Amino acid sequence: MARTPATRPPSAQSASADTQAASKASAKASAPQLAMARLGLVRDIDLALHLPLRYEDETAITPLRQARDGQTVQVEGVVSENRVEMRGRRQLLVKLDDGTGELQLRFLNFYGSQQKAWAPGVRLRVRGELRVGFFGREMVHPTVRTVSDATPLATSLTPIYPAGAGLPQSYLRKAVEAGLRRAPLDEVLPSAVAAMLPAHWPSLRQALQQLHFPAPDASIEGLSEHSHPAWQRLQFEELLAQQLSRLQAKAERAHLQAPVLPLRTGGLHEKLLGVLPFELTGAQRRVCEEIAIDLARPQPMHRLLQGDVGSGKTVVAALSAAIAMEAGWQCALMAPTEILAEQHFRKLVGWLEPLGVKVAWLTGSLKPKAKREQLAAVASGEAQLVVGTHAVIQDQVEFARLGLALIDEQHRFGVAQRLQLRRKLEATDLEPHLLMMSATPIPRTLAMTYLADLEVSTIDELPPGRTPIVTKVFADTRREEVIERIRDEVAKGRQVYWVCPLIDETEATDEAADVAAGRNSNKRPPLDLSNVTHTHIELSDALPGFGVGLLHGRLPAAEKAEVMDRFSRGELSVLVATTVIEVGVDVPNASLMVIEHAERFGLSQLHQLRGRVGRGAVASVCVLLYASPLSDSGKQRLRAMAETTDGFEISRRDLDIRGPGEFMGSRQSGAALLRFANVGDLAEDGGEGQAMLARVQQAAAVMLKHHPAAAQRHIHRWLGQKAEYLKA
Structure with missing residues (x-):
């Protein structure tokens, strides 16, 4: 079989060398080779690990007299007739006779060359769904091969691979077969680890051979x-690579030095506790103690603070910062959006400036003079606490003594941004402590595997006085009923959010163009979406005498701040917005949240938006408006929202729907870090799933302690450069 230069750089070379080789070959590469490069299919091991989406059975021929309506079958026969007809549009009709019956093949899109190639007397092998109708047995657009009496049948199930434009399945199959044959798939696991695996599991090479070319009697369901043993072997190997990389990163951090930040009696921490207008919950006190213990150690803290929407993570972050600032060190708090960063800034200024703490503000929208002043305050150490967006990690930002970094909604930052922050922190002699926060609670099993290098603190208790939120799911045909409910709420002096997914029609147009051009296969064709501008006009007309505000990401920063101020002060009764209000907005008087086209939002995002209400003593409602038809995942998300308000249950279902790569934000690296193993499925899989995860953790411990070289080879095989993403 011919070897294609774009798919066979030496497997022993580094990932960077692979990239250079692909770059040099790209100028002369064919369209399929370029398409493979876009899929990351550069090394032989990449091809070997590019597994089929599904399989087709081309190992048997079904006589037409035995074929049933609705059955997908492979039939072989001789063309008896071939003609083009006009039935509303030009159609190619080919009649096939296999000796036991006749079959009509219908092609709505065809070339003249196909009509010539499938002339009467030619033998064809076709596969497709058989339908019995007015014209007898028929297949529409089946797969067709011209064969002879001596053409052999396939000896294994035919794989159908993930592919892109310009990459035919036949080309990809040949490339994968060649890559699988050449890939270095020798056994890396030491004998002590191999002995932990079930006896019926195949070797890695055997597993890949079985998955690419399964025997005709292989379990399609498995x-x-x-659940096939070959899949289980791959899942184990991939999870093991991830666990090894995480634990390795944790061990490396243990050798780094960080400033010792002790909790001092009578210091800023106690003063802040004394001026807070509320008592901490038991869960808040517990996580504060966990963080204080970490800060007092000479090794850098690497901790995730997780808690449901409204559980009070900001005050925990403020108390942690108070410990660092009392010890004479600076703190930085980075948030993903300017609105969330500003909410943090206002709260922290209100709590800390009366205690003599200087808080700096850094965002991309600052005027040059104001930015220079803030940068100077940070560089001199005058600013003890710096709050902002990604502007905090820009090159011109220099800290005098950075001791603690706080990242809110850490999964909302791209992996590259989180790595950039780490590099900025590592530029100092001492590694600052790192506290990441997330309102998307992570199930315990996922935390044990996906976050093996992190300590996790959980606020599992909401502050007292919070009222439960009732969630209702309505079709968008009931829009007028929802607007009537809004009239009732604002007439009682309460406030309402209305969230839309798009800003204006150009976004829908741009999305349609992307879909048509195939630029983003994850996007669905655009719907006839209402947008914030039209909805703002509609609600303004429907609610005369009440203020209706408009908020979206394209507004200037000053205008956004003014709108939020007016809504917070109660001057606006309704706020029509995009998801810029997803996190950080706290208006206790808001009692109704309407989310339009809720089916287009992720489950975590819906939960975050719902958390903007229910912050006061008034009973609150979240209305999810959806457009038909709903996809299966859309139905699952809306059902989950209606059935529970528990953030941990929401996160468990979100993990089931999306998988761990998207759930943790790792897909922002450009590729999912877990391709084959779904931790959520394993966690739900009773004894077998739990046994797999326990086996992975045990094997990782053995390899790191007794076989470090084998551990490194295993990490490189499975993760390559992506191992760096796991440190973010």
Whole structure:
């Protein structure tokens, strides 16, 4: 079989060398080779690990007299007739006779060359769904091969691979077969780890051979549900690589030095506790103690603070910062959006400036003079606490003594941004402590595997006085009923959010163009979406005498701040917005949240938006408006929202729907870090799933302690450069 230069750089070379080789070959590469490069299929191991989406059975021929309506079958026969007809549009009709019956093949899109190639007397092998109708047995657009009496049948199930434009399945199959044959798939696991695996699991090479070319009698169900022993071997190997990389990163950090930040009696921490207008919950006190213990150690803290929407993570961050500032060190708090960063800034200024703490503000929208003043305050150490967006990690920002970095909604930052922050922190002699925060609670099993290098603190208790939120799911045909409910709420002096997914029609147009051009296969064709501008006009007309505000990401920063101020002060009764209000907005008087086209939002995002209400003593409602038809995942998300307000249950279902790569934000690296193993499925899989995760953790411990070289080879095989993403 011919070897294609774009798919066979030496496997022993580094990932960077692979990239250079692909770059040099790209100028002369064919369209399929370029398409493979876009899929990351550069090394032989990449091809070997590019597994089928599904399989087709081309190992048998079904006589037409035995074929049933609705059955997908492979039939072989001789063309008896071939003609083009006009039935509303030009159609190519080919009649096939296999000796036991006749079959009509219908092609709505065809070339003249196909009509010539499938002339009467030619033998064809076709595969497709058989339908019995007015014209007898028929297949529409089946797969067709011209064959002879001596053409052999396939000896294994035919794989159908993930592919892109310009990459035919036949080309990809040949490339994968060649890559699998050449890939270095020798056994890396030491004998002590191999002995932990079930005896019926195949070796890695055998597993890949079975998955790419399964025998005709292989269990299609086991293959599609990833319960086949070959799949289990791959899942184990991938999870092991991730666990090894995480634990390795944790061990490396143990050798780094960080400033010792002790909790001092009578210091800023106690003063802040004394001026807070509320008592801490038991969960808040517990996580504060966990963080204080970490800060007092000479090794850098690497901790995730997780808690449901409204559980009080900001005050925990403020108390942690108070410990660092009392010890004479600076703190930085970075948030993903300017609105969230400003909410933090206002709260922290209100709590800390009366205690003599200087808080700096850094965002991309600052005027040059104001930015220079803030940068100077940070560089001199005058600013003890710096709050801002990604502007905090820009090159011109220099800290005098950075001791603690706080990242809110850490999964909302791209992996590259989180790595950039780490590099900025590592530029100092001492590694600052790092506290990441997330309002998307992470299930315990996922935390044990996906976050093996992190300590996790959980606020599992909401502050007292919070009223439960009732969630209602309505079709968008009931829009007028929802507007009537809004009239009732604002007439009682309460406030309402209305969230839309798009700003204006150009976004829908741009999305349609992307879909048509195939630039983003994850996007669905655009719907006839209402947008914030039209909804703002509609609600303004429907609610005369009440203020209706408009907020979206394209507004100037000053205008956004003014709108939020007016809504917070109660001057606006309704706020029509995009998801810029997803996190950080706290208006206790808001009692109704309407989310339009809720089916287009992720489950975590819906939960975050719902958390903007229910912050006061008034009973609150969240209305999810959806447009038909709903996808299966859309139905699952809306059902989950209606059935529970528990953030941990929401996160568990979100993990089931999306998988761990997207759930943790790792797909922002450009590739999912877990391709084959779904931790959520394993966690739910009773004894077998739990046994797999326990086996992974045990094997990782053995390899790191007794076989570090084998551990490194295993990490490189499975993760390559992506291992760096796991440190972010």
